[in-house]
Amino acid sequence: MVLFHLALFLLLMKPNDSVGAPGVFIFGDSLADSAEMLGLPYAPPFSDPSTSGQQTLQGVNYASAAAGILDETGKQYMGPTPFNKQIEHFQQTVSRIYTMFGQNSTAVYEYLSRIVIIVSIGSNDYLNNYLRPDIYSTSSQYTPLAFSNLLVQQIAQQLVTLYNMGARRFVVYSLGPIGCTPNQLVGQSCAERVNQMVVLFNSALRSLIIDLNLHLPGARLSYVDVYGILTDILINPSTYGFSVTGQGCCGVENGRAQWNCIAGATPCNNRNSYIFWDSLHPTEAVSRVVAQRSFLGPPSDIYPLNIQQLASM
Template sequence: MAVFTKFLNCRTTTLMLRLMLLLVLSLRTKGLVNLPPNISIPAVIGFGDSIIDPGNNNKVKTLVKCNFPPYGKDFDGGIPTGRFCNGKIPSDLIVEELGIKKLLPAYLDPNLKPDDLLTGVCFASGASGYDPLTPKIASVISMSEQLEMFKEYVEKLKQIVGLDRTNFILANSFFLVVAGSDDIANTYFVARARQLQYDIPAYTDLMCNSATDFLKELYGLGARRIGVLSAPPIGCVPSQRTLAGGLERECAGDYNYAAKLFNSKLSSKLDSLSELPDSRIVYIDVYNPLMDIIVNYQSYGYEVMDRGCCGTGKLEVSVLCNRLDATCSDASKYVFWDSYHPTEKVYKQLVAQILQNYLSRFF
């Protein structure tokens, strides 16, 4: 009788897991991307900095937060979730376009449910970076700590769906890595914490070596389809124009030189990782598409490109962008939301280009 009862319990558990998977699939959004036949992307999993942090920093003792108005001004219900934007961020838009779900949640979200884990989460932390010193300066979650959280996530997956399904999810999911901006803008140029040790070429070597180590470890943990975003034209964001662009607030040339040098090295490093069996580790250029929007902003339908929507738009970001500051009435007219981060409209244009130009390289 005991054996029969154990058999029934196993059958019941298996049935519940299957029902859970069916429920997850039924809740998927209707994406706009047509995947190749017999190709499945069960989840999206993100690592990096504020570009795709959906609220992990809410749970961290740091000043780098945005879980207050006017952040989230154009998000569902106007709720400030901890996303450094007026609305959705790239990771949200990607899961939506792929038809997986509407938003990619923060791993540290206390309301996270088991079905959220099955379709992906994000470990990114605003102000983190490849340089181990970068997250220390800002007191945020380092890239290595994000990997430790990912290991914990994998164990949770195994408890929910078992080893085989977990391995399938990891091997077929889309991994997104976005970092480097804070290394260049904050650690190197603003804090100047590395300038006595490294010139720009040597510092970008440090960044690339750290990025390569991170990707190798991520691969070793089961990831196979990994998209790695380039650094943006960081010298052209409003805050860097203000800090290093002179009286005319031009793009800061040194910042952009560092970003382009890092991107060149990163692209070469990723090519060398193609030797890893069954891997699809793809360099994704966002420098040039975003620079094109900045230079030709009016042709893209924007009215303002050198100031953010929040406050004066020249320096306000994170705690400096708050309800005490005046906020523009229509963020869609601006390239930047605050002095550092693009608006949701810009993200939508960039994500559309990313999916169109790069998605096929993962299969």
Template structure:
């Protein structure tokens, strides 16, 4: 399956993909490495199955938690800037409340969970403001925002215009909406994966990733990217 970063890398004209950090050795690291890690997030505790965690509900309101994330993200980005990076693509959060996992726990299995999507929008709004702040404070760098939330809204609202017929269930998974447990080893996926928005409980299909990548690279609407798309950023 082609994930979003590889889709964009192909559009940028890369002949090969940077290696994962875990496998990089020697001077290979100087050419760039992929730090992607399943369930990794802005905060260190994100995705941990064991050990101390901060309870979202017990510690913060959604607004406060979004602010905490943005503050940490800002520090992380400034640190990367200090290492020499000058072009940044900041991806907004998609509609997690419309994922099969969220729908599996919803009342009817088809209506997106507004409580989750509302929190996503709060974060995205602050992320756009962060783009403006960093572009102002670091004028020799350029930061852009990709509106994943809006792109996925198009998938959910007008699925057939993108070739999708299934928006509320994973192609591979277990339980209601194929979203209660993610795809298991050896499990047979659906045969019409290109018609699904979601591959499993959380992740988009290759078909969805390719569309997101294309719209991130060449914005199809003014809301897809801010203040410019990846193609324009690459030409600076």
């Protein structure tokens, strides 16, 4: 039985030998992206019944809209799954993997050490927590610096928990320039106060990734500078083929930015010309740029290794 499970593991890995990662597991919020360039099938959501089968080995998506690093973030919506709960779901997946491998700890360890963990979370801890004083008290309890430290201390524990479960390869995305989303614009200008908060978080997150690489044996964590990539797109939109920068393709009504797409409205026809899909989320065209620069980019985009390098080690 053990030999059968080990053969199954090797068979599943074979089609992706050129990339090196047998599976991709995604954590985060509605900004999380499935890493198609790894050559793997789209990871099904954890809630999908099929994730209990053998295709689990090729990846699972645990991301949840409105989710945050903090458990209470997004509580005003219908039950987002915070990062801590997503990690609990991953533990359930790992237990299933042990069963599939006939409880062969060596084979499971080898498998988990080669998967890629994608983490894209934190925006909602600002948009749906710190910047909502009508619902949350965090902005009166913490300075922006203290709040960023709180978030990074928490995500540090969460990443170490995943490491302790066997994960070794991580791609952690920074926050983008939230103050430049249509939802946060002040007239035609970015909300610099909000962007300054994000910069504090991103700086602490990058330092954390460097520190974890130094202190977690065998771990390989990469930090993606989404803030820098998106800022470049916003400053030089025509270079990337974009012409509409401050308005969502489906999220504006009577000149007012909407949080989500407008019910019953027809989205713009030239969506590839838009940077934003609605008032917060980028279009697929923008996500493609971020994905390409994450996969193949230089250290200024993703540090210290890009996804291709990380997956093929």
